[in-house]
Amino acid sequence: xxxxxxxxxxxxxxxxxxxxxxxxxxxxxxxxxxxxxxxxxxxxxxxxxxxxxxxxxxxxxxxxxxxxxxxxxxxxxxxxxxxxxxxxxxxxxxxxxxxxxxxxxxxxxxxxxxxxxxxxxxxxxxxxxxxxxxxxxxxxxxxxxxxxxxxxxxxxxxxxxxxxxxxxxxxxxxxxxxxxxxxxxxxxxxxxxxxxxxxxxxxxxxxxxxxxxxxxxxxxxxxxxxxxxxxxxxxxxxxxxxxxxxxxxxxxxxxxxxxxxxxxxxxxxxxxxxxxxxxxxxxxxxxxxxxxxxxxxxxxxxxxxxxxxxx
Amino acid sequence: xxxxxxxxxxxxxxxxxxxxxxxxxxxxxxxxxxxxxxxxxxxxxxxxxxxxxxxxxxxxxxxxxxxxxxxxxxxxxxxxxxxxxxxxxxxxxxxxxxxxxxxxxxxxxxxxxxxxxxxxxxxxxxxxxxxxxxxxxxxxxxxxxxxxxxxxxxxxxxxxxxxxxxxxxxxxxxxxxxxxxxxxxxxxxxxxxxxxxxxxxxxxxxxxxxxxxxxxxxxxxxxxxxxxxxxxxxxxxxxxxxxxxxxxxxxxxxxxxxxxxxxxxxxxxxxxxxxxxxxxxxxxxxxxxxxxxxxxxxxxxxxxx
Numbered sequence: 001x002x003x004x005x006x007x008x009x010x011x012x013x014x015x016x017x018x019x020x021x022x023x024x025x026x027x028x029x030x031x032x033x034x035x036x037x038x039x040x041x042x043x044x045x046x047x048x049x050x051x052x053x054x055x056x057x058x059x060x061x062x063x064x065x066x067x068x069x070x071x072x073x074x075x076x077x078x079x080x081x082x083x084x085x086x087x088x089x090x091x092x093x094x095x096x097x098x099x100x101x102x103x104x105x106x107x108x109x110x111x112x113x114x115x116x117x118x119x120x121x122x123x124x125x126x127x128x129x130x131x132x133x134x135x136x137x138x139x140x141x142x143x144x145x146x147x148x149x150x151x152x153x154x155x156x157x158x159x160x161x162x163x164x165x166x167x168x169x170x171x172x173x174x175x176x177x178x179x180x181x182x183x184x185x186x187x188x189x190x191x192x193x194x195x196x197x198x199x200x201x202x203x204x205x206x207x208x209x210x211x212x213x214x215x216x217x218x219x220x221x222x223x224x225x226x227x228x229x230x231x232x233x234x235x236x237x238x239x240x241x242x243x244x245x246x247x248x249x250x251x252x253x254x255x256x257x258x259x260x261x262x263x264x265x266x267x268x269x270x271x272x273x274x275x276x277x278x279x280x281x282x283x284x285x286x287x288x289x290x291x292x293x294x295x296x297x298x299x300x301x302x303x304x305x306x307x308x309x310x311x
Numbered sequence: 312x313x314x315x316x317x318x319x320x321x322x323x324x325x326x327x328x329x330x331x332x333x334x335x336x337x338x339x340x341x342x343x344x345x346x347x348x349x350x351x352x353x354x355x356x357x358x359x360x361x362x363x364x365x366x367x368x369x370x371x372x373x374x375x376x377x378x379x380x381x382x383x384x385x386x387x388x389x390x391x392x393x394x395x396x397x398x399x400x401x402x403x404x405x406x407x408x409x410x411x412x413x414x415x416x417x418x419x420x421x422x423x424x425x426x427x428x429x430x431x432x433x434x435x436x437x438x439x440x441x442x443x444x445x446x447x448x449x450x451x452x453x454x455x456x457x458x459x460x461x462x463x464x465x466x467x468x469x470x471x472x473x474x475x476x477x478x479x480x481x482x483x484x485x486x487x488x489x490x491x492x493x494x495x496x497x498x499x500x501x502x503x504x505x506x507x508x509x510x511x512x513x514x515x516x517x518x519x520x521x522x523x524x525x526x527x528x529x530x531x532x533x534x535x536x537x538x539x540x541x542x543x544x545x546x547x548x549x550x551x552x553x554x555x556x557x558x559x560x561x562x563x564x565x566x567x568x569x570x571x572x573x574x575x576x577x578x579x580x581x582x583x584x585x586x587x588x589x590x591x592x593x594x595x596x597x598x599x600x601x602x603x604x605x606x607x608x609x610x611x612x613x614x615x616x
Contacts, residue, residue, distance in 0.1 A: 036489065131495040
């Protein structure tokens with residue numbers, strides 16, 4: 001009697017154990033992870049014939065525990081279907097662990113495009129695992145509005161200016177991020193760089209630059225580093241630098257900050273160090289050549305003197 | 312004459328040697344004292360989010376960094392250990408002296424830095440958790456299209472001397488996103504030739520972004536069991552409860568906007584204020600073979616200005 005009771009008790013226990021073990025696998029998730037896009041639109045209002053336009057739309061979600069397959073449905077007028085391409089294609093997977101997935105959309109306006117406003121949309125639909133009778137999936141629709149015109153539109157933003165730490169003997173360096181939201185090429189026209197001591201009390205040098213600035217294509221962003229040669233040897237230590245960039249006479253960005261000059265080899269790779277060495281030692285080389293020339297002249301003069309005395 | 316000149320040179324040289332030797336050898340004790348005064352700290356190189364546009368994550372906070380450089384001639388510890396820094400990330404329209412708000416103004420007084428020893432300069436970083444409903448500043452959708460987000464860092468040393476600096480302006484993107492209350496709709500068991508009547512299945516959509524959104528619906532695959540299927544239009548929905556079919560709308564295979572459905576942009580995490588339900592019913596036509604029918608419906612968010 002006791003044995004059968006224990007046997008029944010064991011059966012109940014085993015059944016309960018396996019039920020609890022399997023339960024999480026058979027019960028679907030009770031809520032869908034949030035899903036969307038940022039920005040949720042593509043508005044290109046200043047396109048011209050032949051323009052290339054690029055925009056990144058981030059597909060975003062709060063729960064990134066699993067891969068998420070995405071299918072893109074384009075709803076566009078036939079005229080502009082061939083203008084739009086996506087780097088990722090129309091079917092891709094947002095990998096597990098990724099909460100913000102960038103989708104690069106490229107628009108190439110043909111040279112023979114008609115002037116006008118073109119509208120359509122693209123829908124990113126997620127494809128989750130099947131759950132229940134009607135599986136619900138989330139999507140995001142991106143309205144697209146393109147305007148092709150003839151106007152010149154300028155929109156420049158300096159996203160970032162950083163005065164970089166450098167090595168002893170290098171010229172001051174400035175890292176710049178230039179964002180061109182307009183439909184014409186943009187670049188800086190000039191820049192000034194002022195170099196101060198560590199307390200910003202004494203100005204050591206000023207450098208003006210009027211050329212050598214890279215051009216940034218319409219609707220794109222470029223990041224680059226600009227050297228400002230100064231007539232001052234920068235030894236190891238701290239200095240203040242103040243840089244201002246101009247378009248015409250208008251300042252479009254600037255930064256004043258303390259930067260470090262580090263000992264040689266701290267930042268550069270072996271090749272860079274070698275080049276840096278050559279650059280620094282050039283002065284020494286000139287000095288040596290000068291001495292040798294003087295010695296040569298001295299030797300010739302001495303020889304001629306002897307000859308004259310002999311004759 | 313020559314003798315006179317040589318003699319003068321000798322005397323001058325002798326005088327110089329005597330001056331040098333005896334002057335150098337005489338010892339004078341000079342006591343020195345100096346008072347090191349306080350120098351105000353400086354803040355520079357303030358960079359918001361690495362100089363990039365801010366992209367938020369739906370229904371969550373997103374970590375955004377502000378990096379900056381602090382210099383204090385009395386040593387960086389004069390600020391980092393004995394003083395303090397206050398970093399503020401804010402929408403430009405509210406100004407750096409703003410009151411804390413999850414919509415437009417985040418203030419943090421803790422920072423991580425590499426300050427050590429007697430170094431006068433340190434690079435520091437403050438990390439902010441920006442909510443998904445923070446005010447957007449780009450695109451015509453935003454009320455703040457003409458504004459941007461900015462970081463402001465103020466440093467104070469042990470004596471109370473202060474300095475501050477701001478970053479370049481950065482956009483905060485519009486985010487349109489929704490979260491659903493369930494992953495599936497289950498109608499249960501329905502006999503052929505009958506419908507769900509007054510029993511509705513509910514799916515709640517919650518705004519998980521910083522913009523208003525509407526809802527668009529379509530069936531990506533109709534209810535099917537092997538070769539058998541139930542027409543897509545047999546599934547119907549409404550924003551209020553209904554007795555099948557009543558005033559409900561038939562589901563379609565093409566994307567359709569749900570009439571009268573709009574969820575405004577949240578201003579807090581109180582999700583119930585920014586949620587709306589759609590209610591669902593189903594009719595199974597007479598003659599439909601028995602079986603388990605499955606399908607799929609897509610809920611699509613669409614940004615609204």
